[in-house]
Amino acid sequence: MIVLDNLTKIYGDKVAVEGVSLTIPSGQLVGYLGPNGAGKSTTVKMLTGMIAPTSGRAEIYGHEIGGDNLEIKRMIGYVPESGAVYETLSAREYLEMVGRLYSLDDKVIRDRIEKFGDFFEIDEDTLSRKLLSAYSKGMRQKVVISAALIHNPRVIFFDEPLNGLDASTQLMFKTLIKNLAAEGKTIFYCSHILDVVERTCDRIVIIDHGHVVADGTLTQLQAASGEGSLERIFNKLTSHTNLEERAEEFSKTFTF
Amino acid sequence: MHMPEKMARWLSKRGISTRQLKALLIVYLKQDLRGGKSLVSTHKGDYIKSNWSLLLIAVLYTIFGLTVAVTALTEADVFAYSMLALSFTFFIALLGILAESGNVIFDETEADVIGHLPISSRTYFTAKVLNLFLFTLLIALSASFFPAVFGIWAVRSNLLFAVAHAVSATLMALLATALVVISYGLLMRFVSRERFDNIIAYSQGALALFFMLGYQIVPRIAGSHEILTSSAARWYHFLYPPAWFSGLTMLMIGRGSLKALALASLALASLAILGTLAFRKIAGGYSSFLSKLSHGTTKARAGSEQGKGRGAKRAKARNDRVLEGIKAAFLRRPAERAVFDLVSLYLRRDREIKVRLYPSLTYAVVFPILALISEGLPNPFLSAQVSFYGLLGAAMVCFSGLSAVEVLVFSAHYRASYIFHVTPIARRGDIHGGIRKAIFVNIALPSFLALLLLFGFIWRNPFHALLVLAPWIIIMPAVLLVPFTFREVLPLSRKYQKGQQSARNLSIFLSSFAGLSVITGLQIASLKGYRPYWSFVLIIAVAAPLIHSILTRINGEAGPLKPQDGSEEGG
Numbered sequence: 001m002i003v004l005d006n007l008t009k010i011y012g013d014k015v016a017v018e019g020v021s022l023t024i025p026s027g028q029l030v031g032y033l034g035p036n037g038a039g040k041s042t043t044v045k046m047l048t049g050m051i052a053p054t055s056g057r058a059e060i061y062g063h064e065i066g067g068d069n070l071e072i073k074r075m076i077g078y079v080p081e082s083g084a085v086y087e088t089l090s091a092r093e094y095l096e097m098v099g100r101l102y103s104l105d106d107k108v109i110r111d112r113i114e115k116f117g118d119f120f121e122i123d124e125d126t127l128s129r130k131l132l133s134a135y136s137k138g139m140r141q142k143v144v145i146s147a148a149l150i151h152n153p154r155v156i157f158f159d160e161p162l163n164g165l166d167a168s169t170q171l172m173f174k175t176l177i178k179n180l181a182a183e184g185k186t187i188f189y190c191s192h193i194l195d196v197v198e199r200t201c202d203r204i205v206i207i208d209h210g211h212v213v214a215d216g217t218l219t220q221l222q223a224a225s226g227e228g229s230l231e232r233i234f235n236k237l238t239s240h241t242n243l244e245e246r247a248e249e250f251s252k253t254f255t256f
Numbered sequence: 257m258h259m260p261e262k263m264a265r266w267l268s269k270r271g272i273s274t275r276q277l278k279a280l281l282i283v284y285l286k287q288d289l290r291g292g293k294s295l296v297s298t299h300k301g302d303y304i305k306s307n308w309s310l311l312l313i314a315v316l317y318t319i320f321g322l323t324v325a326v327t328a329l330t331e332a333d334v335f336a337y338s339m340l341a342l343s344f345t346f347f348i349a350l351l352g353i354l355a356e357s358g359n360v361i362f363d364e365t366e367a368d369v370i371g372h373l374p375i376s377s378r379t380y381f382t383a384k385v386l387n388l389f390l391f392t393l394l395i396a397l398s399a400s401f402f403p404a405v406f407g408i409w410a411v412r413s414n415l416l417f418a419v420a421h422a423v424s425a426t427l428m429a430l431l432a433t434a435l436v437v438i439s440y441g442l443l444m445r446f447v448s449r450e451r452f453d454n455i456i457a458y459s460q461g462a463l464a465l466f467f468m469l470g471y472q473i474v475p476r477i478a479g480s481h482e483i484l485t486s487s488a489a490r491w492y493h494f495l496y497p498p499a500w501f502s503g504l505t506m507l508m509i510g511r512g513s514l515k516a517l518a519l520a521s522l523a524l525a526s527l528a529i530l531g532t533l534a535f536r537k538i539a540g541g542y543s544s545f546l547s548k549l550s551h552g553t554t555k556a557r558a559g560s561e562q563g564k565g566r567g568a569k570r571a572k573a574r575n576d577r578v579l580e581g582i583k584a585a586f587l588r589r590p591a592e593r594a595v596f597d598l599v600s601l602y603l604r605r606d607r608e609i610k611v612r613l614y615p616s617l618t619y620a621v622v623f624p625i626l627a628l629i630s631e632g633l634p635n636p637f638l639s640a641q642v643s644f645y646g647l648l649g650a651a652m653v654c655f656s657g658l659s660a661v662e663v664l665v666f667s668a669h670y671r672a673s674y675i676f677h678v679t680p681i682a683r684r685g686d687i688h689g690g691i692r693k694a695i696f697v698n699i700a701l702p703s704f705l706a707l708l709l710l711f712g713f714i715w716r717n718p719f720h721a722l723l724v725l726a727p728w729i730i731i732m733p734a735v736l737l738v739p740f741t742f743r744e745v746l747p748l749s750r751k752y753q754k755g756q757q758s759a760r761n762l763s764i765f766l767s768s769f770a771g772l773s774v775i776t777g778l779q780i781a782s783l784k785g786y787r788p789y790w791s792f793v794l795i796i797a798v799a800a801p802l803i804h805s806i807l808t809r810i811n812g813e814a815g816p817l818k819p820q821d822g823s824e825e826g827g
Binding site: 076080086089097100 | 273275276278279280282283286287290365367368369370371372373374375376377543544547548751
């Protein structure tokens with residue numbers, strides 16, 4: 001279970017996240033949506049113990065965020081938006097390093113790397129002999145996702161996990177996260193891709209300018225907003241109106 | 257219980273996981289030693305692009321060590337010789353570590369990779385310090401190779417000296433690492449994130465200045481027959497770290513005395529104190545500091561506009577227009593101007609660039625200060641004496657400019673350099689010109705101005721100061737073309753690897769030293785009256801544009817950019 005209570009983060013004079021309160025039970029797949037700069041990544045970085053909140057509190061399975069957060073870090077997996085890895089390692093070396101940092105046995109690490117390799121269709125030669133600097137963005141993202149799951153975490157934070165993934169891998173990934181949630185893992189899924197959230201998530205939270213502006217199932221949000229699709233609900237709640245007209249007006253800029 | 261298990265338990269009690277430490281160290285070592293895409297393989301024909309910078313550093317410092325080692329053959333006493341060799345090791349290790357420490361200790365790009373992993377701050381800090389120590393050790397042991405061997409022939413020495421000196425050099429490297437880490441650690445504790453970026457760059461420069469001045473002790477020891485042949489105790493030995501470790505060497509080779517014991521005790525006590533300080537006061541908060549560094553924001557400098565009166569705003573707008581006019585004349589091509597702005601902003605704002613560059617900027621000031629201390633820096637137009645070190649300061653501005661070109665090649669934001677390949681830049685000279693002009697405006701001119709003020713103030717004659725500096729200002733644009741010879745340089749386009757800055761600084765120093773010394777020699781000859789000074793200025797004024805024109809043609813500045821080889825990117 002994840003509990004956020006009035007969680008706030010302020011950078012200098014900029015409020016990134018303000019008073020976010022949520023309770024997420026085990027096994028729930030939560031879509032965390034918001035426009036650019038709404039505070040999604042900041043929320044995730046606070047929950048993963050990477051940055052300290054300015055005020056408010058949060059806890060994951062009874063462990064409160066704060067201090068060294070080692071207990072929390074042991075039970076979470078995180079896929080960062082940047083897809084950052086140590087590029088001068090091969091994928092195998094990178095995953096071995098991550099496994100060891102989670103204190104897994106070498107045999108367990110090897111077995112899991114084989115499974116990830118099979119699942120993401122990364123052959124042994126690529127896995128062991130090619131450095132990550134030579135991987136495409138999508139291939140690198142597969143390694144980052146594998147690294148987040150290697151220790152079988154109870155809670156997984158995905159920040160734009162589909163970045164660079166091809167269509168078939170996206171399909172596999174969507175099935176994977178549904179199954180992980182069904183097994184009891186709590187999944188916190190940040191994305192701009194509304195279609196994926198609409199189809200996969202049990203619950204949708206929309207954040208705008210650091211505030212939660214909607215929280216519920218798709219049906220609840222539809223009922224509350226009077227809109228049909230998640231795209232329309234999102235645009236309505238995040239004050240993005242007249243989008244088509246504005247796009248049409250902007251396109252005229254390029255008519256010489 | 258076996259020794260490693262006892263050690264692991266001992267570390268574990270102090271919040272350091274040996275397994276995690278080992279995993280991190282292996283990764284850091286692989287990162288430091290590797291480059292390119294392929295892994296080494298003997299059976300499939302793949303290859304590894306190794307980091308040759310580290311090997312180059314080892315070779316160059318080994319050769320430098322030879323220059324100190326030969327002192328052993330001049331009837332030097334083993335204690336004084338050991339102190340000389342360790343002084344050399346100590347200061348070059350400090351300067352080397354200073355050039356690399358920013359990229360190791362403040363690697364904020366790591367936050368997204370391992371910031372969420374359950375690694376204690378102490379484990380992470382220990383891994384970083386050990387990684388830095390291994391680099392320092394490479395420098396220290398390379399520089400100590402010949403001194404350790406030649407030291408066997410020093411007066412009162414024996415065969416054990418070779419091993420004892422290596423041990424002392426290793427401990428000395430540890431002290432150098434601890435000193436730099438603690439300096440930064442204390443800065444982290446007491447300075448806010450917003451001020452840190454600026455302070456770290458300037459403190460880097462100040463530390464370099466301090467260590468460079470300290471390094472000047474080496475030639476003074478080597479040049480003093482009295483110091484080199486004496487085994488007597490002096491009060492300053494107790495204040496001078498290399499002397500402490502010489503005391504340790506004396507104990508190890510069986511030349512123990514009360515003085516040696518006291519000095520060795522100081523050496524070991526300094527390591528213990530610094531080690532305790534590092535782990536008690538810095539290690540615990542290291543992760544959270546890095547997190548602040550990675551995820552914090554730097555305040556925009558827009559506040560200066562607020563609160564200004566209408567008159568002040570109008571004056572600023574007028575100044576901006578004048579400045580824009582000058583820029584438009586100085587940078588006629590839009591691409592050149594874009595690169596100039598990019599490079600200028602990075603030189604002023606980017607911590608990574610500043611931390612690697614600022615130490616080499618101090619060279620221009622170090623030599624005139626030394627000249628001032630040792631010979632009073634006389635005015636060459638009014639005195640029969642001409643200070644070589646004083647003029648070397650002006651030559652070092654050229655070295656700083658060359659060093660800046662190499663610094664600007666590397667950046668954590670190297671992926672963004674694709675922009676130079678997708679935009680229609682007709683001449684690579686536009687990019688090169690933008691880099692050179694930015695360096696001239698942001699690095700060379702302020703350095704020359706500092707020297708002008710220094711010389712002008714000491715000589716009480718700014719005109720004489722300008723006369724001395726003018727030839728160097730004239731030749732600077734031609735000098736700045738040299739790094740672009742036979743190669744294409746894109747700013748901020750390559751990922752940094754350990755040792756590259758030190759290796760490049762050394763290479764530039766060695767390769768440019770001859771040319772810059774020739775110009776300095778000619779200037780000294782003219783100032784001493786071997787030929788009229790105006791003739792020297794005239795030669796430079798004619799030669800500089802000629803060299804500039806030849807190098808521009810050789811460099812193919814008018815040609816387009818070459819396509820990338822893709823060695824830094826994935827498919």
